[in-house]
Amino acid sequence: MLAEDYMDLALRLAKSVDGQTSPNPPVGAVVVKDGRIIGMGAHLKAGTAHAEVHALEMAGDEAMGSDLYVTLEPCSHFGKTPPCADLVVEKGIKKVWIATTDPNPLVAGKGIEKMRKAGIEVEVGIGGQEAKNLYNVFFHYIQTKTPYVTIKTAITADGKTATFTGSSKWITSEQARLDVHKLRHQNDAILVGINTILKDNPLLTTRLPQGGKNPIRIVLDTHLRIPEDVHVVADSSVKTIIVCGKNASNEKEALLQNRNNLTIMRQNTETIHIPTLLEELGQLGMMTLFVEGGAEVNASFLKEQAFQKLIVYTAPKLVGGKTSPGPFGGEGMELMESALPLQFTNVEMIGPDIKITAILKKG
Ligand SMILES: Nc1c(/N=C/[C@H](O)[C@H](O)[C@H](O)COP(=O)(O)O)[nH]c(=O)[nH]c1=O
Ligand SMILES: Nc1c(N[C@@H]2O[C@H](COP(=O)(O)O)[C@@H](O)[C@H]2O)[nH]c(=O)[nH]c1=O
Ligand SMILES: [Zn+2]
Numbered sequence: 001m002l003a004e005d006y007m008d009l010a011l012r013l014a015k016s017v018d019g020q021t022s023p024n025p026p027v028g029a030v031v032v033k034d035g036r037i038i039g040m041g042a043h044l045k046a047g048t049a050h051a052e053v054h055a056l057e058m059a060g061d062e063a064m065g066s067d068l069y070v071t072l073e074p075c076s077h078f079g080k081t082p083p084c085a086d087l088v089v090e091k092g093i094k095k096v097w098i099a100t101t102d103p104n105p106l107v108a109g110k111g112i113e114k115m116r117k118a119g120i121e122v123e124v125g126i127g128g129q130e131a132k133n134l135y136n137v138f139f140h141y142i143q144t145k146t147p148y149v150t151i152k153t154a155i156t157a158d159g160k161t162a163t164f165t166g167s168s169k170w171i172t173s174e175q176a177r178l179d180v181h182k183l184r185h186q187n188d189a190i191l192v193g194i195n196t197i198l199k200d201n202p203l204l205t206t207r208l209p210q211g212g213k214n215p216i217r218i219v220l221d222t223h224l225r226i227p228e229d230v231h232v233v234a235d236s237s238v239k240t241i242i243v244c245g246k247n248a249s250n251e252k253e254a255l256l257q258n259r260n261n262l263t264i265m266r267q268n269t270e271t272i273h274i275p276t277l278l279e280e281l282g283q284l285g286m287m288t289l290f291v292e293g294g295a296e297v298n299a300s301f302l303k304e305q306a307f308q309k310l311i312v313y314t315a316p317k318l319v320g321g322k323t324s325p326g327p328f329g330g331e332g333m334e335l336m337e338s339a340l341p342l343q344f345t346n347v348e349m350i351g352p353d354i355k356i357t358a359i360l361k362k363g
Contacts, residue, residue, distance in 0.1 A: 001032075001035065003067075003069070003097055003126055004126055004127065006030050006032050006037070006067070006069040006097070007030075007069045007071070007097060007099055007126045007127035008127065009028070009030050009037075009040065009069070010028040010029055010030045010040075010051075010069045010070060010071050010099070010127070011028060011071055011099065011127050011130050011131060011134065012028065013028030013029070013030070013040060013041070013042040013051070013071075014026045014027050014028035014042060014051070014071040014072075014131075014134060015028075015134060016028075016042060017042045017043060017044055018134065018186060019185055019186030019187070019213065019288075020044065020045060020213060021043050021044070021045060021046055022046060022188045022285070022286070022287040022288065023046060023141060023188075023285045023286075023287040024043060024046040024138075025043075025072055025102075025134075025135055025138035026042065026043060026134065026138075027042065027043045027050060027051040027052075027070065027071050027072045028040075028041070028042045028051055028070070028071045029041050029042075029050075029051035029052045029054070029055035029056075029068060029069065029070040029071070030055060030068075030069045030070075031055050031056060031058070031059040031062075031063055031066050031067070031068055031069075031093075032066060032067045032068075032069065033059075033062055033063075033065065033066035033067070038058070038059045038060075038062045038063070038066060039054075039055040039056060039057070039058035039059030039060075039062075039063065040054075040055050040058065041053070041054025041055035041057075041058060042054065046080070047080040047081075048081070049081060050074075050075065050081055050084050051070065051071075052068065052070055052074055052084040052087060052088065053081070053084065053087060055068070055070075056068070056087060056088070056091050059091075063091040063092065063093060064091065064092040065092060065093075065094045066093060066094060067093070067094060067095045067096075067097065068088060068093045068095075068096045068097070069097045070084075070096065070097070070098055070099070071098075071099045071100070071127065071131050071134070072098070072099065072100060072101075072102050072131065072135065073098050073100070073101045073102040073107060073108075073109075073111045073112055073124075074087075074088055074096070074098075074111040074115070075102065075104075075106070075107045075111055076106075076107055076110040076111040076113075076114050077106040077107060077110070079106070083111070083114075084111070085110070085111040085112075085114040085115050086114070088115055088120065089114065089115060089118040089120065093115075093120055094120070094121065095120065095121040095122070095123070096115055096120055096121070096122045096123070097123050097126055098112070098122065098123070098124045098125075099124075099125070099126060099127035099128050099130070099131035100124070100125075100128050100131040100132055100135060101124060103139055103142055103143060104142045105142075112124070136148070136308075137287060137288055138287065140308060141282065141287040141288075144282070145279070145282040145283070146275075146278040146279055146281070146282040147188065147189065147278060147281050147282055147286045147287055147288055147289035148287065148288050148289070148308050148309070149278070149288075149289045149291060149301065149306060149307040149308055149309070150183065150187065150288070150289070150290050150291065150307070150308070150309040150310070150311060151291045151293075151298055151301055151307045151309070151310050151311070152180060152183060152290060152291065152292055152293075152310075152311045152312075152313075153292075153293055153298065153310075153311075153312055153313070153327035153328075154171045154172045154176070154180075154312075154313040154315065155171065155312060155313070155314055155315070155326070155327055156171055156314075156315050156317045156318060156319050157314060157315065157316055157317060157318055158318050158319065158320060159326050159327070160319050160320075160321065160324040160325065160326060161293070161294070161295065161324075161325050161326060161327050162319075162324060162325050163319045163321060163324055164321035164322075164323045164324045166199065166325075168199075168200075171313075171315045171317065172313045172315045172350075172353045173315070173350070173351040173352050173353055174351070175350050175351030175353070176313045176315075176350045176351055176353040176355065178208070179313075179350050179355065180292075180313070181206050181207055181208050181212060182208065182212070183290055183311070184204075184205075184206040184212070184214075184215055184290060185206045185208060185212030185213050185215075186288065187215045187288040187289065187290035188215055188216060188285075188286040188287055188288045188289070189215050189216040189217075189218050189241075189281065189286045189288070189289045189290065190204050190215040190216070190217055190218065190289075190290045190291075190292060191218040191219075191220065191289055191290070191291045191292070191297065192204065192218075192219060192220070192291075192292050192293060192294065192297065193219070193220045193221075193293070193294050193296055193297035194219060194220065194221040194222075194225055194226060195294050195295075195296060196292070196293055196294040196297075197219055197221075197226060197230055197232060198225075198227075198230075199294070201230050201231055202231065202232070202292075203231045203232070203235065204217045204231075204232060204238075204292070205235075205238055214237075214238045215290060216238070216239045216240070216241060216286070217232050217238055217239070217240040217241070218240075218241045218242075218243060218281075218289075219232060219240070219241070219242045219243065220243050220272050220277075220297055221242050221243065221244055221248075222244055222245040222248065222270075222271055222272055223244065223245065223247075223248050223249075224242065224244045224248040224249055224252040224253060224256070224264075226242060226256070228255070228256070233256065233259065233262065236259060236260050236261040236262065237261070238261065239261050239263075240261060240262050240263070241262075241263045241264075241265050242256060242262070242263070242264050242265070243265045243267065243272055243277060244264060244265070244266055244267070244272075245266075245267055245269065245270045245271055245272060246266060246267055246268050246269060246270055247270055248266065253266065265277075265280065272300075274300050274301060274304045274306045275304055275306055278306060291307065293327065294329070295325055295326065295327060295328060295329030295330075296329045296330060298327055298328045298329070299328050299329045299330025299331075299332070300330065302328055302330070302340060303330060305340065305360065307360060308359060308360055309357065309358070309359050309360070310342060310357075310358045310359075310360070311355065311356070311357050311358075312327070312355075312356045312358075313350070313353050313354070313355050314353060314354045314356065315352070315353050316352050316353070340360065341360075341361040342358040342359065342360060342361060343358060343359050343361050344356060344357070344358050345357050345358060345359055
């Protein structure tokens with residue numbers, strides 16, 4: 001086995017816990033001695049042991065003089081857990097291979113410095129590109145303190161999200177809809193507008209055959225029009241936040257507020273200012289946000305360029321209709337030259353549908 005192979009295993013361990021370690025990054029670690037794997041581990045939940053701790057615990061005394069492969073620079077600060085860099089030194093690791101450094105100001109480079117000072121050889125970079133892709137969410141969050149936003153939409157081949165009568169079930173296949181639930185599992189919060197609630201009465205829960213984490217449900221409802229009998233209000237098993245403007249009815253707020261697991265987030269502006277909301281959600285420790293529309297909500301995120309990733313599921317169906325809705329409402333760009341530049345990063349078939357992943361181009 002080559003160093004790349006051991007780092008590949010550490011990366012697979014890290015990817016396997018992606019979505020469940022928020023607001024921490026998903027990290028994987030592997031301990032190798034004389035060509036044998038003697039320990040491996042992943043960070044399973046924020047506030048619990050880091051990947052290196054699990055892997056070194058499994059290695060026991062054999063860790064002395066071994067190699068450690070870890071997908072992120074070992075931490076060197078006392079957060080909710082003691083610093084991994086100190087543990088690495090204490091265990092007498094010979095060489096540490098790191099896929100990428102950690103931009104968290106608490107860590108950045110300090111972990112590496114501590115280990116090198118203790119005479120440990122440290123090599124940074126193998127698996128680096130793959131690690132950076134895995135950590136683009138965490139790096140965004142740690143640097144902006146706002147959630148990494150993914151907008152998801154499902155459209156027909158002629159770009160419609162419903163027929164002109166508003167009928168929309170279903171555009172995409174079972175397989176594509178299952179894929180959406182994996183994305184829900186991987187996100188800390190899911191956000192829709194009041195129109196989607198009134199039109200679809202969605203559950204917004206994660207329904208996967210093997211179960212999955214339910215994201216916090218967030219509804220943008222400026223005037224608190226939400227009925228009390230819709231799923232997201234009536235079903236109190238999932239934490240739900242309703243965001244409203246400063247002039248929304250206080251009576252309605254009082255009515256909703258005393259339901260358990262339901263919070264009203266009143267803004268101090270008449271309408272909901274997305275960048276401000278994102279800062280508030282970041283403060284609440286939400287590292288990822290999944291925006292499932294509808295068209296007006298998507299339009300407000302587009303206008304503010306307040307998203308990082310776009311996922312479009314395109315179904316092999318045509319509905320036509322000059323008034324059939326598309327995925328982004330609002331006024332839209334006047335000129336094609338003002339189009340928001342994206343970069344396609346992945347195209348794949350999911351059953352009969354095409355799943356296009358794009359990121360917002362920086363700058
Ligand atoms: N209509 C379609 C979608 N429609 C998505 C809607 O915006 C709404 O969020 C869902 O219907 C939510 O349902 P629930 O949470 O499972 O109860 N999304 C899709 O991916 N494909 C489609 O065909
Ligand atoms: N999850 C993870 C790391 N996460 C780093 O540590 C920070 C969280 O520290 P704490 O609050 O103590 O859990 C997090 O923001 C990130 O910079 N580091 C590692 O060495 N290994 C791990 O497995
Ligand atoms: Zn650590």
